[in-house]
Amino acid sequence: ETGVTQTPRHLVMGMTNKKSLKCEQHLGHNAMYWYKQSAKKPLELMFVYNFKEQTENNSVPSRFSPECPNSSHLFLHLHTLQPEDSALYLCASSAGDVTYEQYFGPGTRLTVT
Amino acid sequence: EDQVTQSPEALRLQEGESSSLNCSYTVSGLRGLFWYRQDPGKGPEFLFTLYSAGEEKEKERLKATLTKKESFLHITAPKPEDSATYLCAVLTDSWGKLQFGAGTQVVVTP
Numbered sequence: 001e002t003g004v005t006q007t008p009r010h011l012v013m014g015m016t017n018k019k020s021l022k023c024e025q026h027l028g029h030n031a032m033y034w035y036k037q038s039a040k041k042p043l044e045l046m047f048v049y050n051f052k053e054q055t056e057n058n059s060v061p062s063r064f065s066p067e068c069p070n071s072s073h074l075f076l077h078l079h080t081l082q083p084e085d086s087a088l089y090l091c092a093s094s095a096g097d098v099t100y101e102q103y104f105g106p107g108t109r110l111t112v113t
Numbered sequence: 114e115d116q117v118t119q120s121p122e123a124l125r126l127q128e129g130e131s132s133s134l135n136c137s138y139t140v141s142g143l144r145g146l147f148w149y150r151q152d153p154g155k156g157p158e159f160l161f162t163l164y165s166a167g168e169e170k171e172k173e174r175l176k177a178t179l180t181k182k183e184s185f186l187h188i189t190a191p192k193p194e195d196s197a198t199y200l201c202a203v204l205t206d207s208w209g210k211l212q213f214g215a216g217t218q219v220v221v222t223p
Contacts, residue, residue: 004156031209042117043157043200043213050208090156100145100209104156 002026004105006091012111015081021108023074023091029103031096032074034066037088037107049074050096081112115140117203119214126221129190134217136201137183145204146184147211148177150197157200191221 004025013019025032031050035043048055049068063085065077074091088109092102116139126132138146145164149157161170163179170177174195176187186199198218202211 033209040215042215043202043211045210045212048208048210055208055210092156094209096209099162100204100211101147101159101162102209102211103159104149106156107154109154 004091004093004103006089006105006108008108009106010109010111012113013078013081014113015083017081018077018079020078021076021089021091021110023076023105025072025074025091025093025103025105027093027103029093029095030071031094032068032071033092033094033102034074034076035090035092035104037090043090046076078110081110083112086110086112115203115205115212117201117212117214119199119201119217121217122215123218124220126188126191126219128192128221128223131187131189131191133188134186134199134219135183136186136214138201138203139182140203140205140212142205143203144206146179147202147204148175148184148186149200149202151200151216152197160199188219191219193221193223195219196221 007022034046047066067075088107090107091105094102120135148160151157161177166181178185198216200216202213
């Protein structure tokens with residue numbers, strides 16, 4: 001595997017389900033990010049882990065919960081989602097210090113029914 | 114409040130017809146400006162980073178420039194494979210947080 005991988009690529013879940021999105025980076029980076037991309041809207045940064053420290057984004061609902069067990073893996077735990085949460089969820093990584101170019105995975109297309 | 118605005122929203126070009134995309138920004142302290150390309154159903158692909166006014170970067174038919182208030186992405190003699198949405202983003206803190214514009218959708222027809 002190379003670059004940034006995400007699983008699953010597609011996910012359909014009911015509003016009462018609990019699921020998790022997984023991201024893995026093979027670039028030796030120290031920072032990882034979750035973004036939400038909805039139709040006709042700019043990418044929205046949800047969470048940042050830089051050297052394993054998390055910054056909070058106060059506008060993200062608590063039904064989204066991130067987890068970063070090490071610098072290569074990132075999870076987004078989902079529970080009791082709403083239909084408006086349907087979107088493309090993108091993971092990215094960067095070196096996290098001198099250079100900040102972020103490299104993105106292919107995304108998970110989430111549909112909440 | 115930091116803002117990133119891209120124009121136009123959409124651009125339709127004939128193959129070989131050069132054009133420019135604009136990214137204007139209002140940020141308290143610019144630490145870098147990034148350009149990405151995104152194809153439908155895929156994640157954004159990194160193109161360029163610009164750090165200071167006057168800086169220019171080139172890659173094949175693309176050239177990015179930066180001033181104190183805006184950046185331009187020039188597409189010279191585009192080909193159909195240049196069709197994509199082009200995103201710009203600004204870096205505003207040491208955590209690596211990027212604020213993205215809404216993008217310009219470019220369609221190049223043969």
